[in-house]
Amino acid sequence: MTTLDNSRAHDFGGHGHHEGSYLTPKGGFFTTVWDWATTVDHKKIGVMYLVAVLFMFFLGGLAALAVRTELLDPVRTVMVQAVDAQGKPLLDADGKPVMKTEIVGQTLARWIPPKGGEITSIDYGNQLYNRAFTLHGAIMVFMVIIPSIPASLGNFFIPLMLGAKDVAFPRLNLLSWYIYVTGSIFAVSSILLGGVDTGWTFYTPYSTTTDAEHANVVLMVLGAFILGFSSILTGLNFVVTVHKLRAPGMGWFDMPLFIWAMYSTSIIQVLATPVIGITLLLLVFERMFKIGIFDPSLGGDPVLYQHFFWFYSHPVVYVMILPAFGVISEIIPVHSHKKIFGYRAVAFASLGVALVSFLVWGHHMFASSGELGATVFSALTFLVAIPTAVKVFNWIATLYKGSIALTTPMLYALMFLFLFSIGGLTGLPLGALATDLHLHDSYFVVAHFHYVMMGGTIITFVAGLHHWWPKMFGKMYNQFWANVGAWTVFVGFNLTFFTQFFLGTQGMPRRYASYVSEYQTLHIWSTVGSYVLLLGFLIHLFVFIHSLVAGRKAPANPWGGLTLEWEAESPPIEHNFAHEPIVTHGPYDYETTVPPHWSAKDYPLPHLPANAH
Amino acid sequence: MLKTLTNNWTATLAESPQGWWAPGWRWFFQNFGVNENAKLTDQLYMEIFWISVGWFVFLMAIMLICVVKYRRRPGVPAPYSPSHNTVLELVWTIIPCFFLFYIFLQGFHVYVDKLVAPGDSLQMTLTAKKWDWTITYPNGAASPERTLIGADSTQFGGENGSPGSRPIPIFYMPGDVPIHFNMISQDVMHSFWVPDFRVKFDVFPNRYTTYWFQAKLQGAETNTLRDSTGKDVVTAQGEKVPYIDHFIFCAEYCGDQHSEMLGIIRVVPMAYYLAKTEEWNIEGKTPAEIGKLVYQSQGCSACHTLDGSKGAAPTWKDLYMSQQPTNAGSVVADDNYIRESIYTPQAKIVDGYPSNMPVYTTAQIDERRLQGLFAFMRSISKYAPAEAAPTTAAPATPETEKK
Structure with missing residues (x-):
C-alpha cells in the first residue's frame, strides 16, 4: 500500500496548472490512438467503455427492433403471389395474379437464404426469431447493462468523486477493458457465424442439445464467461479504490451516495461473478465432452443449472440497478440544491439490497421447485422490497422544499422514479406465489424486467450521461432538444412495455415467434412504441454529436454540484486536480456551502434556523 | 381484424367478479370463474393492483406537487428543511411491511390450493x-x-x-x-x-x-x-x-x-x-386402426406427414420397406429399422433431416401399438409386399375425426 500513498504525495500539486485536459491529443493521429490504446488514465478508459457499451447497445437495440417487427403479425402462414418455374407470376383466367399460402420460413428463405439451403419449413422463420431474441437478451445483459454505469461512468467518476488521481490499480483497469472487448468479440463472432437460439439464460438441457451450430453456443457462452472476468476485476479495483484512495477529510459517511452504490455493486460483482464463471464453464464442458452434470440422459439434473445460474444472475439484477440508484442519489440533490433526505438510510439500503440479493434466486423457479423452497424464497423476495421502497421515499422527500430545475438529467431522474415505481410494484404479483404461477414466463415478466432494467438502469445511464456530459467532454448540449429526446423516450418506452403487462395477464407466453391472433392489437401498439423509442434515442445521438462538434464550452460546475468532481476543470486535467482536494463539507450540504466555482451572489445561502445542525 | 383490449375472446365468462377489487378486472383478464383457484388468483392480482395504484398515485402526486411548488426561482435559495427524521423514516419502513406480509400470505394460501390435488381426482x-x-x-x-x-x-x-x-x-x-x-x-x-x-x-x-x-x-x-x-x-x-x-x-x-x-x-x-x-381405446381394433390412433395421439403427426409432403421428418407415405439414405448408409425401412428409430432414434438419421426425433419408451409404445404402427405404415406404402396389405385398403376413420 505504500506505493499508493507515495503516488498521492508526489503526483498531485507540482505540475498542476500547466497540465492540459485529458482529451488533448498527444501528437499525430497514430500517436493519439496509441496513447488511448495503452492509457492507464481512468477517464480515458471510462470513455472507451462508454463507446464500446453504446456500440453494443446499438447492436442489441437492432435485435430488439427485429423482434418487435416480427411480432407485428401473428401469422404462421402468409399469402404470396404464385410463380411458375421460370419465376414469372402466375395469372388466372381474368389476368389477376394467383395467390397461395406459404409458410413464413419459405418467404424468409428467399430474402435471407438459410445455411445449407434445405430448410424452408416453419422452423426457419422461428429460427431467425429465436436467434434475434437470444442476441438481444445476451447483448443487453452481459455487454450493455452490467458494464453500462459501473464501467463507464463509474470508471470516470469514482476517482474524481473521491478526490483521487486514478483508481487503485490503473493497469488492471485497462486490462478489464481489453477483456470486455475480447468477450464481446467472442459473442459478436458467434452472431456472425449464424447465432445461437438458446435464450440468454442458456437453460439446460436445451442449451446442451440445441441444433444451433456447436461452435456458436460455445463461443457465446465463452464470451459471457470472459466478460465475467472484466466484471470481477473492475469490481475488485473499485472496492480497493474506495477503501484506500479517499481524499483527506473524507470519512465513509462523507462519501457521495454514488460511491456507496458502486461499492455495494462491486462487492456483489466480486462475490457472485465467479459462480456464473464456473457454471458457464461447466456448460461448455457439458456441451463439448458430454459429462452429465446437467443432461438428464446422462444422469445430470437440469434444475441444478437453474440454481447455479440464478445464484449469480439474481444478484446481478442488483449489479444492474444499484449503480442506477447511485446516479439518482447524485442527480436529485444537485438539481434541486437540497441535501439528500436520510443519507445513512440510503447508504445502508444499498448494502441491505446487496445482502438480500444473494438470498432470493429461487424466485425464478417457483414453477419448477418444491413447495417449501418456493415459500421461503417468496418470503425473502418481499424482503427486498423494503430497502428499495425506502430509497424511493427518500428521493421524493429530498424534493421537498428544494429548488428544482427541470434540466435534462433531472427530467430523466423524475422519469426514473415514475418508471422504477411501476417496475417495483409489478414485482409484487411476481413475488406472490399464486399469481406468479400464472404470470411466470409470460409477457408480464418481460414488461416487469424491462421497467426495472431499462426504465431503471438504461434511463438512469442516459440521465447520468447528461448529468456528467459537460464534465466528461467540456461541452454543453442543447437542453431543449435533449428534453424533447427524453420525452420521446418516455412515451415510446411506456407504449412499448405497458401494453405488455396486459399481454402477460391475458396469457401471452414469452419467446413466441408466432401467437394466436387475439393478442395482435397489443403487439402492434408495443411495436409502434419501440419505433418511437428508437426515434428518442436517435434525437439524443444527434444532440450529443452536435454538442461535441458545436456545443458551447461547459463551465467547471454547470449545475452547482458539491461533490469533488465539480471542483475539477471541465474536462478534467490529466491528473484530475491541480491540487489534492481536501474535504471540508459534506457531499450534499447545500444549505451551508456555496458550490465550487460559484459565487455567493449566484448562490445565496438560506437563513438557517437556530436548531439546525 | 384488430381486436380491442376488452374483446371477450374465449367467451367463457361464467360469472362476474364481485368485490372492492373488481373494477378494472376486465383490463387484465379474459374470463372469470373457470374454477375456484382461478377466481382467487384474479382476486389476489386485482388486490395487489389496487394497492399498487394507491401507492403509485400517492408517490407521484407528492413528486409532481414538489416539482411544481418548489421549482427553481433565480436568486431564491432552497429554504432550510431537516434532512433526517427518525420517526418518519421508521413509519415509512414499517407500513409497507404490513402490505407485503398480507400479499405474501395470500399468495401462499392460494398457491397451496393450486398445488395440492383433491384425493378423488x-x-x-x-x-x-x-x-x-x-x-x-x-x-x-x-x-x-x-x-x-x-x-x-x-x-x-x-x-x-x-x-x-x-x-x-x-x-x-x-x-x-x-x-x-x-x-x-x-x-x-x-x-x-x-x-x-x-x-x-x-x-x-x-x-x-x-x-x-x-x-x-x-x-x-x-x-x-x-x-x-x-x-x-x-x-x-x-x-x-x-x-x-x-x-x-x-x-x-x-x-x-x-x-x-x-x-x-x-x-x-x-x-x-x-x-x-x-x-379411442385400442381394444377391439385392427392393427392398422391402432397404428393410426398411435400416429395421431403420440405426436408422430407433428413431423411426419402422410401425403408425401416434406415435414420436419421423413413422410410416412411410401416409407415402409423403401430404401432410405442415412448417415449409417442406405437402409431398408423394415420393421427392425422402424423399431430402432422409435426406441433409439439417434442410431441412424435419414439424410437431410435434423436429429429431432424424441426417444419413446416401451411403456409409451408397447409391442401391440408398435405392431399397429407397422400395419398402418404398410397400408400407405407402395413398397409394402402385396400379400401383407390388409383386406380393407384404408383403415376405418373414426366418426368425429378431422382431416
Whole structure:
C-alpha cells in the first residue's frame, strides 16, 4: 500500500496548472490512438467503455427492433403471389395474379437464404426469431447493462468523486477493458457465424442439445464467461479504490451516495461473478465432452443449472440497478440544491439490497421447485422490497422544499422514479406465489424486467450521461432538444412495455415467434412504441454529436454540484486536480456551502434556523 | 381484424367478479370463474393492483406537487428543511411491511390450493416433447384429435382465428371433476400452462411434476360441438354437446417450434368424455386402426406427414420397406429399422433431416401399438409386399375425426 500513498504525495500539486485536459491529443493521429490504446488514465478508459457499451447497445437495440417487427403479425402462414418455374407470376383466367399460402420460413428463405439451403419449413422463420431474441437478451445483459454505469461512468467518476488521481490499480483497469472487448468479440463472432437460439439464460438441457451450430453456443457462452472476468476485476479495483484512495477529510459517511452504490455493486460483482464463471464453464464442458452434470440422459439434473445460474444472475439484477440508484442519489440533490433526505438510510439500503440479493434466486423457479423452497424464497423476495421502497421515499422527500430545475438529467431522474415505481410494484404479483404461477414466463415478466432494467438502469445511464456530459467532454448540449429526446423516450418506452403487462395477464407466453391472433392489437401498439423509442434515442445521438462538434464550452460546475468532481476543470486535467482536494463539507450540504466555482451572489445561502445542525 | 383490449375472446365468462377489487378486472383478464383457484388468483392480482395504484398515485402526486411548488426561482435559495427524521423514516419502513406480509400470505394460501390435488381426482399422464403434448387417459387411450389453430371447429375459430400451419392436439376432459396430471418430458424442459386456469408448472425430463385443475362446465356459458364441416355433433341420445375450449401454451422455451407447441383442453360432459375415450381405446381394433390412433395421439403427426409432403421428418407415405439414405448408409425401412428409430432414434438419421426425433419408451409404445404402427405404415406404402396389405385398403376413420 505504500506505493499508493507515495503516488498521492508526489503526483498531485507540482505540475498542476500547466497540465492540459485529458482529451488533448498527444501528437499525430497514430500517436493519439496509441496513447488511448495503452492509457492507464481512468477517464480515458471510462470513455472507451462508454463507446464500446453504446456500440453494443446499438447492436442489441437492432435485435430488439427485429423482434418487435416480427411480432407485428401473428401469422404462421402468409399469402404470396404464385410463380411458375421460370419465376414469372402466375395469372388466372381474368389476368389477376394467383395467390397461395406459404409458410413464413419459405418467404424468409428467399430474402435471407438459410445455411445449407434445405430448410424452408416453419422452423426457419422461428429460427431467425429465436436467434434475434437470444442476441438481444445476451447483448443487453452481459455487454450493455452490467458494464453500462459501473464501467463507464463509474470508471470516470469514482476517482474524481473521491478526490483521487486514478483508481487503485490503473493497469488492471485497462486490462478489464481489453477483456470486455475480447468477450464481446467472442459473442459478436458467434452472431456472425449464424447465432445461437438458446435464450440468454442458456437453460439446460436445451442449451446442451440445441441444433444451433456447436461452435456458436460455445463461443457465446465463452464470451459471457470472459466478460465475467472484466466484471470481477473492475469490481475488485473499485472496492480497493474506495477503501484506500479517499481524499483527506473524507470519512465513509462523507462519501457521495454514488460511491456507496458502486461499492455495494462491486462487492456483489466480486462475490457472485465467479459462480456464473464456473457454471458457464461447466456448460461448455457439458456441451463439448458430454459429462452429465446437467443432461438428464446422462444422469445430470437440469434444475441444478437453474440454481447455479440464478445464484449469480439474481444478484446481478442488483449489479444492474444499484449503480442506477447511485446516479439518482447524485442527480436529485444537485438539481434541486437540497441535501439528500436520510443519507445513512440510503447508504445502508444499498448494502441491505446487496445482502438480500444473494438470498432470493429461487424466485425464478417457483414453477419448477418444491413447495417449501418456493415459500421461503417468496418470503425473502418481499424482503427486498423494503430497502428499495425506502430509497424511493427518500428521493421524493429530498424534493421537498428544494429548488428544482427541470434540466435534462433531472427530467430523466423524475422519469426514473415514475418508471422504477411501476417496475417495483409489478414485482409484487411476481413475488406472490399464486399469481406468479400464472404470470411466470409470460409477457408480464418481460414488461416487469424491462421497467426495472431499462426504465431503471438504461434511463438512469442516459440521465447520468447528461448529468456528467459537460464534465466528461467540456461541452454543453442543447437542453431543449435533449428534453424533447427524453420525452420521446418516455412515451415510446411506456407504449412499448405497458401494453405488455396486459399481454402477460391475458396469457401471452414469452419467446413466441408466432401467437394466436387475439393478442395482435397489443403487439402492434408495443411495436409502434419501440419505433418511437428508437426515434428518442436517435434525437439524443444527434444532440450529443452536435454538442461535441458545436456545443458551447461547459463551465467547471454547470449545475452547482458539491461533490469533488465539480471542483475539477471541465474536462478534467490529466491528473484530475491541480491540487489534492481536501474535504471540508459534506457531499450534499447545500444549505451551508456555496458550490465550487460559484459565487455567493449566484448562490445565496438560506437563513438557517437556530436548531439546525 | 384488430381486436380491442376488452374483446371477450374465449367467451367463457361464467360469472362476474364481485368485490372492492373488481373494477378494472376486465383490463387484465379474459374470463372469470373457470374454477375456484382461478377466481382467487384474479382476486389476489386485482388486490395487489389496487394497492399498487394507491401507492403509485400517492408517490407521484407528492413528486409532481414538489416539482411544481418548489421549482427553481433565480436568486431564491432552497429554504432550510431537516434532512433526517427518525420517526418518519421508521413509519415509512414499517407500513409497507404490513402490505407485503398480507400479499405474501395470500399468495401462499392460494398457491397451496393450486398445488395440492383433491384425493378423488381422475389420474392421467401427460408427456411433453419437442413440440407436442400427449395425455394418456385412465383407460390407456390417448386423444387422436387435432385441429389447426383458429379452425372454425374450435371455439377460437372464425373471426377470431388465424390459420395455423400445424395441427394441435385437442384433449377432451370431463367438466366439474378434479383432474390430476403426472407430467414428464421426453427431451428438454417444457412448461404446461393453461392461462384460463392461471397455473403453469414446468415439465422435466428427469422427474415427475404434477398439475391439477377442475374446469367448470355446468352453469357456464358454452358453445355446442360441431365437426369440421360445421354440422352439430350429437350424442347417441340425440343431444348436442356443450363444450368450452381452453388453450394450452408451452411456457418454457424449447426451440424452433416453441411457439407452435399449443394444445386445447376441451371441457365436455362426463358422458361424452367417457364415450370419446372408449372410442379411442385400442381394444377391439385392427392393427392398422391402432397404428393410426398411435400416429395421431403420440405426436408422430407433428413431423411426419402422410401425403408425401416434406415435414420436419421423413413422410410416412411410401416409407415402409423403401430404401432410405442415412448417415449409417442406405437402409431398408423394415420393421427392425422402424423399431430402432422409435426406441433409439439417434442410431441412424435419414439424410437431410435434423436429429429431432424424441426417444419413446416401451411403456409409451408397447409391442401391440408398435405392431399397429407397422400395419398402418404398410397400408400407405407402395413398397409394402402385396400379400401383407390388409383386406380393407384404408383403415376405418373414426366418426368425429378431422382431416
